[in-house]
Amino acid sequence: MIRIFHAMTLACLLATPVQADAPEWAATSAFEAPPGAAPGASFAGTLALQTTQMSVQADPADGMIQTPWAWWGIFDFLAAQDPDGAVPLFELDATLFPGLPIDLVISDDGDVVPLERGVLRAPVAQRTPSFWELVASPGRSWELTGDAEQGWSRAAFPISLVQSQEGEAWIGLASFDYREGETTPLRVQLSSMSAGGFIFWDADFDVAAWAEVPFTLAPLEVDAGAIVAAHAAEMADRRPAKPLSELGAAFGAAAAALDPAGTLAVAVLSDGTLYMDAVETPFGPHPYPRDMRVGVWSVTKSLIPGLAAMRLAQKYGPDFLDTPVVSWFSEGDEFDYLDETARARWQEVTIRHALDMSTGMGATGYDPNWAMENLNTYAWSYSYALPDQIRAYFNVGPNPDVGGPGEAMAYIDQDMWIAALAMERFLKSKEGADATLLGLLEAEVYAPIGAGHFVSGTGYTETGAPGFPFSAWGALPTIDILARAGALVGNGGKGPDGSQILHPDLVAGLTASADYGLAFWRREVTSDSGTTIVPYMSGSGGNTVISLPNDMTIVVLGRDSYNVEISDEAAVALIEAARAVRPF
Incomplete structure (x- = not known):
């Protein structure tokens, strides 16, 4: 029997928090x-957590949106998809901490x-009453x-x-005290310091x-030794x-x-060392900044479909990029053309066009x-069922501003999703029904570069x-993952051991022109030594990863707002600072 220990007499909890009105332990x-x-x-x-009301301090106080799905006023179609027994969509509460289990060793x-x-x-049918879900990352324990x-x-x-x-993502910290047979509740503190969006x-x-x-607290039957050994190896490889x-x-x-109001962190990976300063939160400096998970919005486009395309091309050749998107889906069973005009243009759209966001649709x-x-x-982005998303994606006609695919870029998030889904079907055709794009990326891109x-x-x-x-947004990386992914691109697609992970010609193509392509932005930088095309990943809120040809990668994490942007002048200043350290 586990006895919950509530007494808050622990001396090291008595630090003064930065956030006004927060308890001392926060x-x-x-x-x-x-x-x-x-x-x-x-x-x-x-740890089988209970859904719990949080104390929430918002500034301004009337800005907090407690039930986001209801507030938007456009999600009746999604509420109608709620399965029997599910907490109603419009009642999901952003002030509740979610009651979910965490397995810890x-x-x-x-x-x-x-x-x-x-x-x-x-x-969905068993979701908690909270709007939120949860990510837990490694930390530390110590004797009191x-x-x-x-x-x-x-x-x-x-x-x-x-x-x-x-x-x-709301970033935060959790702790509990324990001894044989006893625990305290899990103490959590959180803030909206990562780049906001849906409600912030x-x-x-x-x-x-x-x-x-x-x-x-329930027993956990696992090979703790193997888990600990794997984590130790991971930490040994940390820069x-x-x-x-x-x-x-x-x-x-x-x-x-x-802009300090819109910048959470700046980090630079150079010669195998990560340079960064403290990450400040309303409760004080974050003690585990390299393990916090942040939302980076459209940086996801580069991290998922962009890198996946270049990995698949390295394994199987790049020809799949020029296959029609519709060839990977079944007309009638999975989608219908809006009309004959749409049919004609859709049949010209390739995976490459989708990765360039130039489908013309x-x-x-x-x-x-x-x-x-x-x-x-x-309906495409929020429907629960993949078949509904596929049908909604193809339920559009031609873009009237262009004469066909490949003619001009139009920023359409769902093009990245369809490119990724078509590539996953290509992968399954090569490796079997159990193969997934995320599995490919984890095993063959991120793990080999030390970014598992x-x-x-x-x-x-x-x-x-x-x-x-979703592939156009949704990635929740750490600073280290972003830095190493950027370094992979800056190093011509080669891993730390020199192995060619990404297709070299496609990586080289990222510096061929300043046009958007293969899910990467490119910036032209001119100096006394000439003009350089620099590829970079970019997401709303000021999230940026810049891959430089001098073994340096710059990471900027946005803070607190979806609408913050890094100006061209600020980005060039960072690049020129890198050039001053190591000319290129």
Whole structure:
């Protein structure tokens, strides 16, 4: 029998939090081992969390949207898809912490390792009343030493509240104290510091939240030794970190010139070292900044379909890129052409066109595509069932502004999704029905470059397991994953061991012109030494990953607002700072 231990007498909880009105235990210092602390006791168990009301402090106070799906006013079609017994869509509450299970192993050395590093969620029919789902990341445990704490250990680890169909994340921390047969509730604190979106658009709107979440503890039968060993190997491969200032004054000036209200972090991977400064939160500096999961919106386009296309081309040749998209789907069974004019143009659209967002189909650009009256886009992006999404995607006619595919780019998010889905079907034709695009990326792209545990929001499944990624948004990477992915592109598609992971000609093509292509942006940078085309990944909220030809990658994480952008001048200043360190 596990007894829940509620007494909050622990001395190291008594740090003063930065966030006004938050309890003392919410300060980030309470989630970090004191200097010289001994590792906590080993542990293995499932924390079956209860859905819990959070204390939410919003600024301005009337800006908090408690039931986002109802607030938007356009999701009646999705509410109608709620299965029997599901918590109604319009009642899902953004002020509730989700009651989901977390499986944890804690090593003798004090490493806290969640078994599942992806999105923790339930099937739609069994979803919690919370709007949110959950991602847990590795942390640390340590012995407590106060007079009232004898025999107790504390485990602390980063968490993010996320939503599978969206791209934002509330970043935060969780901790609980434990000893044989006893635990405290899980203490959580969170803030809307990652680039917002679905309900948090404004850089002037801030949210902080906290709660003590009750849980029951269940035994966990796993090979703890193997889990601990795998995590130790992962940490051994982690690049060392240094302050950004050690790269020189030019980088400090360029980083300082970014909008502070819209910038969460700046990091530079150079010669195998990650340079970055502290990540500030309303509760103090984040103690595990390299393990926090953030939403990066359209950077996902490069991380999923972009890298997948170049990996598949390396394995099987690039010819699949020029196959018609419709050849991977079944007319009549899966979709119908809107009319004969649509049929004629759809049959010309290739996977490459979709990756370039130049299909010549559908809306004329981003704003008309996502206009609230264009319900077909919302039916594609939010429907629970993949067949419904496929039918909605093809339910459009030609873009009237162009004469055919490949003529001009129009920013249509769903083109990335269809490109990824067609590529997954190509992959299955080569490797069998069990092959998935996310599986390919994890095993053959991210793990080989030391960036394993790639996480993305996906469509729902009957079991709650990952479905198909939205591919235009939804990736939830760490700073390290972003830096290493950018370095892979900057290194010509070669991994750290020199193996060719991505198709070299396609990677080289990213620097051939300043046009958008293969899910990457390109920027032309001119200096005394000439003109260079620099490929980069870009997502709303100011999220940017710049791949440079001098073994340097720049990562900028947006803060708190979907609408922040990095100006061309600010981006060039960062690139020139890198050039000052190592000319190219």
